[in-house]
Amino acid sequence: MKKTILSLALLFSATVAGAQDLRLNDLGYFERQGVNVLVFSNNFNGGFNDEKNSGIEIIHHGVRTVQGGAVRLNNTPEQWDLVPKTTSRKVDPENQSIEVGLRYSDYDFDSRIVVTAKGKAVEIAVYLDKPVPEKLAGEAGLNIEFLPSQYWLKTYTMDGRLGRLPRYATSQTTTRPNSEKPRQFKGFRTYDDRGTGRFVDPLPIATGHALTLATDAPERLISISSDDAELQLFDGRMLAQNGWYVLRSILPAGKTGKVLSWTVEPHAIPGWIREPNIGFSQVGYIPEQPKVAVIELDKKDQPLSSASLMRLRPDGTAEKAYEGTITAWGPYYKYNYVKFDFSSVSEPGVYYIQYGNTRTNDFLIDRHVYDNITDATTDVWVPIHMNHMYVNEGYRTWHGEPFKEGYLQAPPSDHFDLHSQGPTTDTKYKPLELIPGLNVGGFFDAGDFDIETGSNINVVQNFIRTWELFHPQRDETFVSQEQRYVDLHRPDGVPDILQFIEHGTLNLVAQAEQIGHMSQTLSNSVLDNYHHLGDAASITDGLHYDPSLKPYEVSADGKRSGTPDDMWAFTTRSPQLDLRAATMFAAASHALKGYNDNLAERALTQSKRLMKEATELSRQRITRNRQMQADFNWLDGTDERRDNASTPDKKRQKLLERSRKNREELGDMATNLQLYGATQERSYLDNFQKQIWDALELNLASNMQTALDAIPYLDDAYQKKLRPYVEQYNDYIKGFDKQNPYGVPIGLGNWAGVNMVLNFGIAVNYAHLYYPDIVSKDEVYRVANWLYGCHPYHNYSFVAVVGAARPKQVFYGNNRADFSFIPGNVAPGLLFRQPDHFENFDDWPFLWGQNEGTIAGNTQYVIFGSAFRAAIKNLPRPSEGGE
Numbered sequence: 012m013k014k015t016i017l018s019l020a021l022l023f024s025a026t027v028a029g030a031q032d033l034r035l036n037d038l039g040y041f042e043r044q045g046v047n048v049l050v051f052s053n054n055f056n057g058g059f060n061d062e063k064n065s066g067i068e069i070i071h072h073g074v075r076t077v078q079g080g081a082v083r084l085n086n087t088p089e090q091w092d093l094v095p096k097t098t099s100r101k102v103d104p105e106n107q108s109i110e111v112g113l114r115y116s117d118y119d120f121d122s123r124i125v126v127t128a129k130g131k132a133v134e135i136a137v138y139l140d141k142p143v144p145e146k147l148a149g150e151a152g153l154n155i156e157f158l159p160s161q162y163w164l165k166t167y168t169m170d171g172r173l174g175r176l177p178r179y180a181t182s183q184t185t186t187r188p189n190s191e192k193p194r195q196f197k198g199f200r201t202y203d204d205r206g207t208g209r210f211v212d213p214l215p216i217a218t219g220h221a222l223t224l225a226t227d228a229p230e231r232l233i234s235i236s237s238d239d240a241e242l243q244l245f246d247g248r249m250l251a252q253n254g255w256y257v258l259r260s261i262l263p264a265g266k267t268g269k270v271l272s273w274t275v276e277p278h279a280i281p282g283w284i285r286e287p288n289i290g291f292s293q294v295g296y297i298p299e300q301p302k303v304a305v306i307e308l309d310k311k312d313q314p315l316s317s318a319s320l321m322r323l324r325p326d327g328t329a330e331k332a333y334e335g336t337i338t339a340w341g342p343y344y345k346y347n348y349v350k351f352d353f354s355s356v357s358e359p360g361v362y363y364i365q366y367g368n369t370r371t372n373d374f375l376i377d378r379h380v381y382d383n384i385t386d387a388t389t390d391v392w393v394p395i396h397m398n399h400m401y402v403n404e405g406y407r408t409w410h411g412e413p414f415k416e417g418y419l420q421a422p423p424s425d426h427f428d429l430h431s432q433g434p435t436t437d438t439k440y441k442p443l444e445l446i447p448g449l450n451v452g453g454f455f456d457a458g459d460f461d462i463e464t465g466s467n468i469n470v471v472q473n474f475i476r477t478w479e480l481f482h483p484q485r486d487e488t489f490v491s492q493e494q495r496y497v498d499l500h501r502p503d504g505v506p507d508i509l510q511f512i513e514h515g516t517l518n519l520v521a522q523a524e525q526i527g528h529m530s531q532t533l534s535n536s537v538l539d540n541y542h543h544l545g546d547a548a549s550i551t552d553g554l555h556y557d558p559s560l561k562p563y564e565v566s567a568d569g570k571r572s573g574t575p576d577d578m579w580a581f582t583t584r585s586p587q588l589d590l591r592a593a594t595m596f597a598a599a600s601h602a603l604k605g606y607n608d609n610l611a612e613r614a615l616t617q618s619k620r621l622m623k624e625a626t627e628l629s630r631q632r633i634t635r636n637r638q639m640q641a642d643f644n645w646l647d648g649t650d651e652r653r654d655n656a657s658t659p660d661k662k663r664q665k666l667l668e669r670s671r672k673n674r675e676e677l678g679d680m681a682t683n684l685q686l687y688g689a690t691q692e693r694s695y696l697d698n699f700q701k702q703i704w705d706a707l708e709l710n711l712a713s714n715m716q717t718a719l720d721a722i723p724y725l726d727d728a729y730q731k732k733l734r735p736y737v738e739q740y741n742d743y744i745k746g747f748d749k750q751n752p753y754g755v756p757i758g759l760g761n762w763a764g765v766n767m768v769l770n771f772g773i774a775v776n777y778a779h780l781y782y783p784d785i786v787s788k789d790e791v792y793r794v795a796n797w798l799y800g801c802h803p804y805h806n807y808s809f810v811a812v813v814g815a816a817r818p819k820q821v822f823y824g825n826n827r828a829d830f831s832f833i834p835g836n837v838a839p840g841l842l843f844r845q846p847d848h849f850e851n852f853d854d855w856p857f858l859w860g861q862n863e864g865t866i867a868g869n870t871q872y873v874i875f876g877s878a879f880r881a882a883i884k885n886l887p888r889p890s891e892g893g894e
């Protein structure tokens with residue numbers, strides 16, 4: 012009897028506790044309302060090392076404020092410091108714990124981390140089977156990192172001593188011999204030690220055994236304590252602007268078993284429900300457009316039955332313009348979604364949405380809201396990214412002329428930023444020899460300053476496409492190649508887009524002429540200037556590198572220096588890249604004719620040469636690979652499996668084989684189409700038509716754009732034959748309404764999916780322009796809505812400044828250290844973190860996967876915007892808008 016009462020009491024207390032305690036959920040993380048503790052749901056990435064997206068993470072009242080929990084080798088790890096490989100991960104629901112195995116292969120060092128729910132807290136414990144290797148004693152520790160922008164200016168206590176977290180990095184450092192620095196990524200160094208032989212190591216802000224952060228902010232309040240280890244609080248921004256606050260305990264030397272443990276308790280606000288996120292177009296709406304707000308709700312939130320659209324009168328008072336019912340969409344990952352349709356309101360005016368106590372900022376309904384959506388990108392973002400030029404705007408210099416000393420032949424190198432130089436240079440140049448003439452034209456890649464050749468080819472092609480289809484005459488930029496000077500907002504009588512095509516072509520033609528083929532990239536030689544933030548002209552010293560001088564020494568004539576900072580050209584030959592360049596050169600030659608005939612001629616010469624050489628090279632490589640593939644298939648039995656494939660697979664297999672064969676014999680179909688556009692040679696068009704139908708059968712979604720691109724060149728029969736595919740494509744478009752509440756393709760990779768969304772948007776616009784009876788005009792607003800604010804997490808526009816009431820305020824541009832943006836930038840958007848979290852920080856620019864605009868993506872946005880404007884203004888279809 013006594014026993015029964017006891018178990019009942021236990022059961023009762025367990026139930027009560029269960030409502031408030033952290034528990035492992037079905038998705039494999041610890042959860043209580045307001046707090047998620049993730050344990051290696053996201054792993055460290057080998058390509059870029061520490062992306063600040065991995066390890067033990069805490070999503071605190073909807074914001075991912077803590078990450079990087081792991082055994083680490085530095086007080087404040089930087090991006091290129093070593094990260095552990097996850098060797099195992101076990102979720103144990105019975106014991107409410109998750110165990111992960113971590114390994115540093117460079118040091119043959121293994122550890123295990125066990126995180127266990129203990130009431131409202133978790134215990135994080137480190138286990139070692141072998142002691143910390145001698146080389147890492149005093150360096151290996153348990154770390155966890157806190158997001159500065161969510162914690163700065165907040166109060167903390169360490170063992171009862173009060174403090175306030177600094178807004179800017181101003182703590183203290185020491186220096187230590189380089190020999191004591193744990194190895195960094197591939198043996199590179201993130202720092203320039205100025206010849207001292209010493210590296211900088213931050214000193215702790217506070218030490219003790221019990222820390223509470225944000226005692227003045229309940230939504231961020233978190234306590235960490237340890238009986239067996241000293242806690243040290245560091246500021247990672249002392250070494251790198253993208254550093255976080257780091258809490259750390261050094262692993263004891265010579266010990267095995269459970270060597271260290273922390274108790275971590277994130278505070279949860281009782282009864283906390285996340286504020287509804289009302290997604291809508293911050294740029295506004297044109298009167299006849301469908302207007303549907305998507306409202307993202309906490310799963311514990313009870314949807315309301317209605318919402319209101321309020322109109323602001325000219326005297327500033329508000330009136331109700333419309334009240335409508337809320338309709339359910341349903342759950343999508345972590346939240347629940349409802350919609351508010353106010354399409355019936357079309358009167359021009361200033362409006363806001365009121366949903367319960369949540370009121371949005373105001374927005375316009377007006378015929379002209381989309382008129383200027385690409386201007387910031389073409390007038391400001393693009394010219395600022397012109398390399399090898401001095402770029403001025405009003406009183407401000409964006410950057411001086413970079414890389415005056417030119418580019419050296421890269422030696423064999425397993426490099427960073429996903430680059431490498433193969434065993435040979437594939438050129439006439441010796442390693443580290445100057446390749447003349449490359450410091451001209453071209454566009455900075457993105458948040459860094461290299462010239463990615465593939466992206467630059469895309470850029471030129473995107474501009475040519477915009478030019479040939481829409482002929483924008485806009486002139487807001489002064490460009491002088493002679494003066495190497497760009498002045499923003501100064502018209503010079505030449506359409507800017509022609510000058511951008513010219514600028515991109517100048518660098519790419521120089522590559523083909525000087526190197527003989529296309530370089531992979533023109534990039535930084537040393538890691539310590541790759542992460543440069545500031546004026547691009549100061550990345551290198553502008554002096555030729557002379558190894559006979561000492562580092563930092565300058566020759567008597569002032570022309571050479573011993574600092575090895577010159578950029579490198581990575582020249583491993585890729586026939587695919589050469590073919591892409593050849594296609595682009597043909598189109599550029601066509602576009603530049605009559606504007607810069609000399610460059611047009613040079614581009615055409617390189618196009619023909621590269622086309623011939625690269626085709627021959629690929630043929631040789633294909634023959635070689637086919638032999639290898641045949642050997643391989645025989646070895647692993649692929650041939651047999653193929654013969655036994657079921658009938659539908661067999662049909663598909665046949666299609667695949669035919670299209671592969673056609674591709675090898677006739678070349679890529681999109682390339683053929685571009686070549687036809689550039690040369691008007693009929694054979695290219697025939698090659699295209701031999702391939703497009705198989706391609707549409709195999710993958711409708713990814714080939715629809717190419718099919719639509721051909722319409723201006725072909726007859727009515729082609730357009731008619733394409734109709735049934737466009738009908739299928741229309742079903743594909745509408746299918747997104749069932750996949751997610753926003754009706755667009757949403758990417759889940761470690762780069763958020765804006766390119767995919769833009770591609771989709773461009774294809775939908777074209778499909779509507781050519782087949783308005785199949786793809787209705789209502790469909791073209793999907794991507795604009797998403798870009799301008801109707802998306803998860805927050806409702807800010809992903810495009811910097813564009814006509815929006817509330818654009819995003821920080822981006823990963825080259826001015827990110829100023830928590831700023833470059834106007835016209837398009838953010839990648841919503842970054843997905845496993846297993847169920849979307850985010851886009853608007854107070855922390857440094858996560859490139861969500862905040863970095865790229866040169867290819869932003870010029871793709873120019874096409875999207877041009878096509879979107881054409882679609883909504885019922886302009887003539889692109890082919891008729893031309894010459």
Ligand SMILES: [Ca+2]
Nearest residue numbers: 428456459461
């Ligand atoms: Ca790059």
Ligand SMILES: [Ca+2]
Nearest residue numbers: 488503505507
């Ligand atoms: Ca101009």
Ligand SMILES: [Ca+2]
Nearest residue numbers: 552553554577
């Ligand atoms: Ca130099």
